Amino acid sequence: MSDLDIVGGAAVDVVPVIPQFHSRLKAMVLPVADRVGEEVGRRMGEAISKNIVVAIPQAINQGGKAGARAAGRQGDDAGGAFSRSLKRKLEVAFRSMPKLQVGLVDTGVDAELARLRATGSVAAMWSRRPAA
Structure with missing residues (x-):
């Protein structure tokens, strides 16, 4: 056959006939996709929960420390204002005796x-x- 002369060419479209192609593909792919989705979701959930467990107490502690500092400053300011006011009033009262x-x-x-x-x-x- 190799000694035949080729005179022309021809093309043929091949269209596979696959009955129930969509149903069969779904049956094969979806169970695997479900398992992959469950695994990805589980791993993401674990990573998020590990970070939340650490982040929330840190945020509470940092907020508490900042609040304590601010409360201390405000207490000093309020106490100082009370002291100055009381001193003025006592001085006036003492002078008016x-x-x-x-x-x-x-x-x-x-x-x-x-x-x-x-x-x-x-x-x-x-x-x-x-x-x-």
């Missing part, structure tokens, strides 16, 4: 307040800052 004429031998609260005023101890008391 009537001057008492107290002798050296007098006793009691009035005598003690007069002696504090006379020695300047009241002013010194306001200028002192409590140790933090």
